[in-house]
Amino acid sequence: MIRIGTFTGPSARPRRSPLRRVLTLGLPTAWGATAWGATAITYKLACPLAQQNGLGARIASSAVFFVVGTGLVFHVRRTLLRELRRARTVAGVAQSALLRPPPPRVAGLRVAAAQLSADPDAAIGGDLYEAVGTEHGVRVVMGDARGHGLAAVGTAAAVLGSFREVVHDGTDLADVLRRLERALARHLAGRARDGTAGEEFVTVLLLEIGADGELRALNCGHPWPHRITDTGVEPLARTDPLPPLGLLPLPEKLPVEHHGHLLPGEALLLHTDGAEDARDPRGRFFPFHATVTEATAPRPLCPQVILGRILTALLHHTQGVPTDDVALLMLSSDSAARGAGPATSAASQRGATDHDGAALDQVPT
Structure with a gap:
């Protein structure tokens, strides 16, 4: 494991605690989940079709919630993959500098x-x-x-x-x-x-x-x-x-x-x-x-x-x-x-x- 020390000076970045790093990673995901959740709640409360109990209305509601859930899953996956690629890029640069x-x-x-x-x-x-x-x-x-x-x-x-x-x-x-x-x-x-x-x-x-x-x-x-x-x-x-x-x-x-x-x-x-x-x-x-x-x-x-x-x-x-x-x-x-x-x-x-x-x-x- 390579440890990177904390540097001081005008361009230094303060070391973040593990909790802050988790929150920083989860913030984009949380905003995306909120947006998709707001879409589902708005449909349920404001759309007349969601208030009906007929078979067609239930199928339509199920389709809407399926789309919302799928979108949420893909959003979380895309965010995590982006962070993983960024972490691997940083690790690759550090490793190539060591064993160039x-x-x-x-x-x-x-x-x-x-x-x-x-x-x-x-x-x-x-x-x-x-x-x-x-x-x-x-x-x-x-x-x-x-x-x-x-x-x-x-x-x-x-x-x-x-x-x-x-x-x-x-x-x-x-x-x-x-x-x-x-x-x-x-x-x-x-x-x-x-x-x-x-x-x-x-x-x-x-x-x-x-x-x-x-x-x-x-x-x-x-x-x-x-x-x-x-x-x-x-x-x-x-x-x-x-x-x-x-x-x-x-x-x-x-x-x-x-x-x-x-x-x-x-x-x-x-x-x-x-x-x-x-x-x-x-x-x-x-x-x-x-x-x-x-x-x-x-x-x-x-x-x-x-x-x-x-x-x-x-x-x-x-x-x-x-x-x-x-x-x-x-x-x-x-x-x-x-x-x-x-x-x-x-x-x-x-x-x-x-x-x-x-x-x-x-x-x-």
Whole structure:
């Protein structure tokens, strides 16, 4: 649930009590009901036909009252639908401001995003993502707040708002992650004072893609993204991530992991666990890896088309009723300027190393 604070100043609107909001909503309906009721009473008292007891007079009176009742019902329905459309418009604007669509290109990378909320009344849920071009390279965040739907929106907003504020100032990913942890701690402390806090945490994946395509990452409990190459689809890494933010304090040292380079023609697909954990009515998991492999087989890669194929397959698998929020973010490199030069082979570019400098075993799945 998003809470909007009360602002002061010449343009501020005073906060109305729930009773006043109900009265404001019901006033147009009451005026309409009064008008229709006055029409029925006038007919009953002033029309000579209404005073007669014959069969024809009774039929005519029944028809008049049927028309009056029908008109009243349609008036109330029209008024409520108008207020519902207005409320959904306001909610849609607020939700799109929080989880705004990324630009089609960020510093030479093609970017596309898609998301589904498990709450049918919400356009977004607890998933968060953002891709920003900075002087350090393209910095990306993908996260998932505990829970789903509107209950997780506030926590996701705290982390995403902090990322947008510090992404340009953080000297490295470790600095950005520590600032996100402090922002989440402040948010949870405020929830505790309000008596609305529970066991809350957020999984966070931070990526940094340098101008030469070098990949750097920090992962706090989030699924690793998939690297899409000419030879297939494989996880970016297989190392165990750090604990989610808010669950345990971050360790004193946060070594950033290096995972080779993102070469021209390659792409990264980031996702939340709602995509991998989606089940059909028989309890079978969604074949995420196989679906991604099939969706990315046609070349050249088009991020928007690929995400559409994956979401279509996921909705078909769950019969249109996902039980958890789902977010997908795809970054595709189609600029030769992002490569490291023709003298460097793709295999050497993708020779990922962990934070100790040891080579990671990247066996294709």
